[in-house]
Amino acid sequence: MSDKALMTRAELELTQKMQREFPAGGVVHPNIIKELNDSPGLTARLTAFLQNRGRMQVVSTSGIITPPNGIVLPLTVPVNESRDWNAAVKTAGLSTGRGSVVWKIGDQFPPTVGVVERLEQLWLVNFGKGSRTSSSDAIAWGIGQHLVPASPRSCFAIAEHFSKLHVYLGMDPMAVVSLQKCSFEGRPLVARVWFDGSERSALLVWLWYHWDDDDWFAFVRELDS
Structure with missing residues (x-):
């Protein structure tokens, strides 16, 4: 491959x-x-x-090897890092609540000026049935594969272009997670998109949350690899 x-x-x-x-x-x-x-x-x-x-x-x-009992899924997705934050959130998470904190942290992920939409190679990793995975363990796995956490906009693009990913994978509900850190009121957070039946929601989760077996982490290649 x-x-x-x-x-x-x-x-x-x-x-x-x-x-x-x-x-x-x-x-x-x-x-x-x-x-x-x-x-x-x-x-x-x-x-x-x-x-x-x-x-x-x-x-x-x-050189990318799955974690024990896990799954690695390569996806090529159109990603636009210059897209307005709230527009990206709205498209990815049609069911996102108006009061969600995710609308309030766009300044921490400003649009990349001059960048156009391009195809991006992403890897989604799931650590297997019954797993409980820390953010640090997921990031460490990525480092071992020369991968780094994908941006929130990349995860939003997955939700936009693969809106039935949870159906294709036979995993409903499930989530796609970006481990790029942000914060709100001093609390370290990360963005994820939650797929549940016909609903998709973008939300923020505590960085040090222990993730369940319905969470998929999005990674990209290191720039210097």
Whole structure:
């Protein structure tokens, strides 16, 4: 798998279909194999999914290795770091409450002047069923893979362009988290988008919260790597 690997909506939908239809006995139906073969954009990740009895494991030639029992999902998403903060929040979290603190910290993430929307390679990592993960442990994992936390706008873009990500992954509810720190009234916080059925909300969470197994952390490559 190259460093430019991505998972499209079609591939995510096929992943969900395999999760739903994979038989307990481990015999793969010929129709699923045909669908794999007829999908030119499908990468070795989904073949590994079948071979691994429905447990997604990503080990790529780019050097990114999953945490034990975890999942790493590469996504290529249009991100605009020059977008107005409140506009990005509104688009990502259509159900975000008017009184949410997330509307009040845009000055800590000012728009990047002169930048246009571009495709950005992101990695979402989940630490596995039953996991309880600290922010520092998630960041440490990223450092080991030469990855750093993605920006809140990147997470908002994921919610905008993959609004049914929780459906594709068969994980409802779930959240996408940016571990870039901000603060409000002296309290260290991070932004996340919460997917729950038909609702999406952008909100701030305490940085030192112990994250559950429904949280996915967004990372990007280090600039100097």
